[in-house]
Amino acid sequence: MISKKTATIRDVAHKAGVSPGTVSRAINKSPLVSEETRRRIMDVVRELDYVPNIAARRLSTGKALAVVVIVPFFTRPSVSERLNGALSLLSQTQYDLIIHNIESPEQRAICFDTIPRRDQADGVLIISISPTDDEVPKLAQAEVPIVLIDTSQPELTMFPRVTVDDVAGGRMATEYLIQLGHTRIGFIGDVMENPFNFRASRDRYTGYLEALGQAGIAARQEYHGEGEHDRCEARRLAREMLARPERPTAVFASSDTQAVGVLEAAREMGLCVPEDLSVIGYDDIEVADILGVTTVRQLLFASGQRGVELLLEALENPEFEPVHEVLPTELVVRGTTGPALGI
Amino acid sequence: MISKKTATIRDVAHKAGVSPGTVSRAINKSPLVSEETRRRIMDVVRELDYVPNIAARRLSTGKALAVVVIVPFFTRPSVSERLNGALSLLSQTQYDLIIHNIESPEQRAICFDTIPRRDQADGVLIISISPTDDEVPKLAQAEVPIVLIDTSQPELTMFPRVTVDDVAGGRMATEYLIQLGHTRIGFIGDVMENPFNFRASRDRYTGYLEALGQAGIAARQEYHGEGEHDRCEARRLAREMLARPERPTAVFASSDTQAVGVLEAAREMGLCVPEDLSVIGYDDIEVADILGVTTVRQLLFASGQRGVELLLEALENPEFEPVHEVLPTELVVRGTTGPALGI
DNA sequence: CGTTTTAATGCAACCGATTTAATTCCCAAT
DNA sequence: ATTGGGAATTAAATCGGTTGCATTAAAACG
Numbered sequence: 001m002i003s004k005k006t007a008t009i010r011d012v013a014h015k016a017g018v019s020p021g022t023v024s025r026a027i028n029k030s031p032l033v034s035e036e037t038r039r040r041i042m043d044v045v046r047e048l049d050y051v052p053n054i055a056a057r058r059l060s061t062g063k064a065l066a067v068v069v070i071v072p073f074f075t076r077p078s079v080s081e082r083l084n085g086a087l088s089l090l091s092q093t094q095y096d097l098i099i100h101n102i103e104s105p106e107q108r109a110i111c112f113d114t115i116p117r118r119d120q121a122d123g124v125l126i127i128s129i130s131p132t133d134d135e136v137p138k139l140a141q142a143e144v145p146i147v148l149i150d151t152s153q154p155e156l157t158m159f160p161r162v163t164v165d166d167v168a169g170g171r172m173a174t175e176y177l178i179q180l181g182h183t184r185i186g187f188i189g190d191v192m193e194n195p196f197n198f199r200a201s202r203d204r205y206t207g208y209l210e211a212l213g214q215a216g217i218a219a220r221q222e223y224h225g226e227g228e229h230d231r232c233e234a235r236r237l238a239r240e241m242l243a244r245p246e247r248p249t250a251v252f253a254s255s256d257t258q259a260v261g262v263l264e265a266a267r268e269m270g271l272c273v274p275e276d277l278s279v280i281g282y283d284d285i286e287v288a289d290i291l292g293v294t295t296v297r298q299l300l301f302a303s304g305q306r307g308v309e310l311l312l313e314a315l316e317n318p319e320f321e322p323v324h325e326v327l328p329t330e331l332v333v334r335g336t337t338g339p340a341l342g343i
Numbered sequence: 344m345i346s347k348k349t350a351t352i353r354d355v356a357h358k359a360g361v362s363p364g365t366v367s368r369a370i371n372k373s374p375l376v377s378e379e380t381r382r383r384i385m386d387v388v389r390e391l392d393y394v395p396n397i398a399a400r401r402l403s404t405g406k407a408l409a410v411v412v413i414v415p416f417f418t419r420p421s422v423s424e425r426l427n428g429a430l431s432l433l434s435q436t437q438y439d440l441i442i443h444n445i446e447s448p449e450q451r452a453i454c455f456d457t458i459p460r461r462d463q464a465d466g467v468l469i470i471s472i473s474p475t476d477d478e479v480p481k482l483a484q485a486e487v488p489i490v491l492i493d494t495s496q497p498e499l500t501m502f503p504r505v506t507v508d509d510v511a512g513g514r515m516a517t518e519y520l521i522q523l524g525h526t527r528i529g530f531i532g533d534v535m536e537n538p539f540n541f542r543a544s545r546d547r548y549t550g551y552l553e554a555l556g557q558a559g560i561a562a563r564q565e566y567h568g569e570g571e572h573d574r575c576e577a578r579r580l581a582r583e584m585l586a587r588p589e590r591p592t593a594v595f596a597s598s599d600t601q602a603v604g605v606l607e608a609a610r611e612m613g614l615c616v617p618e619d620l621s622v623i624g625y626d627d628i629e630v631a632d633i634l635g636v637t638t639v640r641q642l643l644f645a646s647g648q649r650g651v652e653l654l655l656e657a658l659e660n661p662e663f664e665p666v667h668e669v670l671p672t673e674l675v676v677r678g679t680t681g682p683a684l685g686i
Numbered sequence: 687c688g689t690t691t692t693a694a695t696g697c698a699a700c701c702g703a704t705t706t707a708a709t710t711c712c713c714a715a716t
Numbered sequence: 717a718t719t720g721g722g723a724a725t726t727a728a729a730t731c732g733g734t735t736g737c738a739t740t741a742a743a744a745c746g
Contacts, residue, residue, distance in 0.1 A: 006460065006486070008702060019726045024704055034724060053462040055407065056702035058398035059731050066441075075427045077420075084418045087444045098409075098439050101430045117349060119396040119732090143349065231633070260633055287630055290574070290603055351732055362696045367734055377694060399732035402701050462702090 007048040016044040027052065058119075066096040067311065068121040070111050072129055072196055074101045076229070077285040078255070078300055082127050082149060085304025093312065095122070102129065105195040116142030123311045125149065127304070130197045131156075145314035149307040152199045160310040160322045162303045166200050169296045169329040170207025173252050173280045176294075176331055178215045181340035182250040182278060185212065186223040186241050188234055188262060189254035201229075201254040204282060208252055223248050234261025235268075242269055242277070249277060249340050256281035256288040256295055263291065263336065274338030284332055292335040299327045350391040359387040370395060401462075409439040410654065411464040413454050415472055415539055417444050419572070420628040421598070421643055425470050425492060428647025436655065438465070445472065448538040459485030466654045468492065470647070473540045474499075488657035492650040495542045503653040503665045505646050509543050512639045512672040513550025516595050516623045519637075519674055521558045524683035525593040525621060528555070529566040529584050531577055531605060532597035544572075544597040547625060551595055566591050577604025578611075585612055585620070592620060592683050599624035599631040599638055606634065606679065617681030627675055635678040642670045 013020040018037060026033045026041040033041075044050075058064055069086060071079050083099075090097050098121065102108045112135055116124055123145045130151040131139055139146055140158050148161040177185050187208050190201035212219050222244055225237035234253060238261060241248065253259035259281030263273060271277045281288055284297035306325060314320040356363040361380060369376045369384040376384075387393070401408055412429060414422050426442075433440050441464065445451045455478055459467055466488045473494040474482055482489055483501050491504040520528050530551050533544035555562050565587055568580035577596060581604060584591065596602035602624030606616060614620045624631055627640035649668060657663040 006462075009704095010702080020703080021705075021727080022725060025725090028704085032724065037724080051457060051460060053402075053702050055398055055401035055462050056731090057704075059396070059402050059733085060702080060704040062731070064398065074430070075423050080418050080423050084444070087417070087442065088446075091444060091450065096441050098441050099430065101427070101434060103431075107434065114394055117394060119349075119398050231629075264633075286574075287633065290607075290630065290634070352734095353732080363733075364697075364735075365695055368695090371734085375694065380694080396732050399701090400734080402703085403732075403734045405701070 006053075007050040009050075009052065012041065012044050012048060012050050015048065016041045062118065064118065064120055064122045065094060066098055066121050067123045067125060067308075068098045068100060068115050069125045069127060070100045070102060070115065070129065071127045072102045072108075072198075073229075074099070076257070077287070078283050079128055081285070081300035082304040082307075085301035085306075086125060086127075086308045087304075088301075089305050089308040089312075102196070108196065112138060116144055116146060118143045123147070123315050125307050125311055126151070127307070128198070128200070130199050132197050145311060145318075145320070147307050147311045147314065149303050150200065152203050157324070158322055160314060160320070160324070162306045162310065162325050162327060164298045164303070164327050164329055166203035167207040167210070169282060169298065170204030170252070170254070171211045172207070172329065172331055173204075173282065173296050174208045174211035175215075176333075177250045177252065177278060177280060177337065178211060178217070180250070180278065180337060182248075183215075183217050183340070184220075184223065184246065184248040184250070185217070186225065186238075186248035186251040187254070188225040188227075188237050188241070188251060188258055190229045191226050198229075204252075204254045229255060229257065231257055231261040231264070234258035235265045236261075238262040238265035239269065242266065242271065250337070251277065251279050253279065253281050256283045256285050256293060259293050259295065259336070260287060260291065263293070273336050275341065278337040278340075280337055288332075288334070294334045294337040295332050297330045297332045303327055349396075350393040352393075352395065355384065355387050355391060355393050358391065359384045405461065407461065407463055407465045408437060409441050409464050410466050410468060410651075411441045411443060411458050412468045412470060413443045413445060413458065413472065414470045415445045415451075415541075416572075417442070419600070420630070421626050422471055424628070424643035425647040425650075428644035428649075429468060429470075429651045430647070431644075432648050432651040432655075445539070451539065455481060459487055459489060461486045466490070466658055468650050468654055469494070470650070471541065471543070473542050475540050488654060488661075488663070490650050490654045490657065492646050493543065495546050500667070501665055503657060503663070503667070505649045505653065505668045505670060507641045507646070507670050507672055509546035510550040510553070512625060512641065513547030513595070513597070514554045515550070515672060515674055516547075516625065516639050517551045517554035518558075519676075520593045520595065520621060520623060520680065521554060521560070523593070523621065523680060525591075526558075526560050526683070527563075527566065527589065527591040527593070528560070529568065529581075529591035529594040530597070531568040531570075531580050531584070531594060531601055533572045534569050541572075547595075547597045572598060572600065574600055574604040574607070577601035578608045579604075581605040581608035582612065585609065585614065593680070594620065594622050596622065596624050599626045599628050599636060602636050602638065602679070603630060603634065606636070616679050618684060621680040621683075623680055631675075631677070637677045637680040638675050640673045640675045646670055 009020045009023050013023045023041055026038045100111050126148050128150045146159050148159050192202045225241055227233035227237050251262050253262050259279050262279050266273050266277050281293050281295040284295045288295045352363045352366050356366045369381045443454050469491050471493045489502050491502050535545045568584055570576035570580050594605050596605050602622050605622050609616050609620050624636050624638040627638045631638045
């Protein structure tokens, strides 16, 4: 490989008979360069196939020209869809997108410690991870803007955020089941006390409790299942719940993934859906459409896009006031829910 | 915000009473620092909460400390799973992962032009995109190692790669159907002439033809469907194919996503699976398990991991000989295939 | 005890851009 | 003719690390 060294700005300057400073200005469209020299310089740039060294530019401007996205378990369809929304906008800008995937509490700590510095990224997008009380002040002191997507704590007013009202969503799902005549309604969701401080499932559960309360239905411990955000785990929980003497006639799963687990359990136990059991999920990911699962739709792709928009605004305008945007949810009725039959 | 400026290596040096060079060496675990000074320095580092400026480090070492991954449509489960494998390994290194998602031929051209420079990335991972004949020489001249994952051209011997024998996979799927007694076997896959130069579907089709040929079965034009890699498109194609007078009794879809489309078409048309129609997919993504789709499993996550391993090797050892690794495929029999009944 | 090694540290150049302050040049105004 | 002003450009400092070379201090050796 005869790899002729990459051209530097000095090479260009020399060949064009100007100083490096002028080349820099020409490239960055400064008005302080005469039209004539600019043309000459750009010719040389093309000739030498010159591209500015990003590392040098970053160092001298003090901008990272990159955005870091911190996500947990990014293969989860809901996360990946959000990420995709973010990417779709970022790719139109000059910012690079650096991904940090968090799968353990240690990774999370490192990330939160080291990332929000100016040299690493100009901005940070945190998806589906709620900072804990200890972490909030740290993040608040960050040198770069931080935008949160899908984190529910109402007290996080210092950050721009894009969220969904998961309490309302959980209520919506449960109310629909109640409206169908169900009174024995189970809930299957994530572990509420988890090292990642995921709160979506907890919020949806709160909504579930609210709806039950409003309808005068007592929540029953044996209708409550908590486990990993995972199809198989949900199936296990559902099997257990459905094997009880007075089994629920409907189940609200706090994600579509878990709803699928419930459906699998029902099938294994010979229960017909929706005749014997109604199932409703949350998210409206593709598999819900494929299987015809009734669910609460939230705007995943849009949340990523909107998050980036907020971040870009904050980057341009440092005095940008933190906004809190709540994206709508929508009930999508499909085939896994039906009226309660008999008692 | 009283943002006290971030500490630099000189601040640490001054406070610890040593020179910046020594601090640098201490941080980088050079053996040229006495245990005692190192301790003292590290104390100051903690005290000042010092983190080296990455941009500066990149510039002075000439290493980008980052790996760029170029992927098409990264929400596709198969792509996302590969990416996850790559991330899982990279997160244990000091390399950042920069994603470039390609959704149009223009983006692709820009990426291939600008990325493979030393200042942008130390290495590049290209997933599921086969370079065209014009692009190969460009990439071959790149200043950094490039590893290809899931690109089938046999002539790409200058790059390390991780692939799957899609021809064999297609043959395996088709042979299984033949073995079950099917002779009217349809194929539904991606558009073969596409701007992204995706070849997986084409290769699987080749395997399909080989299997038919070997069994003495003539390929029939009306059993061939090509369309976007998309469930709905596959459903449309399948509906068309299954509506013909002498409809196929089995369909090989070149991905699980498309197999799901075929299943939906069958359901709409009142065909029972597998009694009236056998369906086999490819990839073994989660939805195949959920729906019990017979499929050809390939090691998606592992391919990403292995790709990174090869890249890291190439980074450490510049004289690294390009390896070509072929990951195994495996037939996973589930419920959507069965013996051909009658004629 | 003087000399040679060796270990530890300091000094200064460098990476490749940006940017401020200084300089040159040209023209208009006095 | 002199000077003031503005535009275009250059020179040099800077960003914050790394690293080869010089230097010093301490240990080992004869």
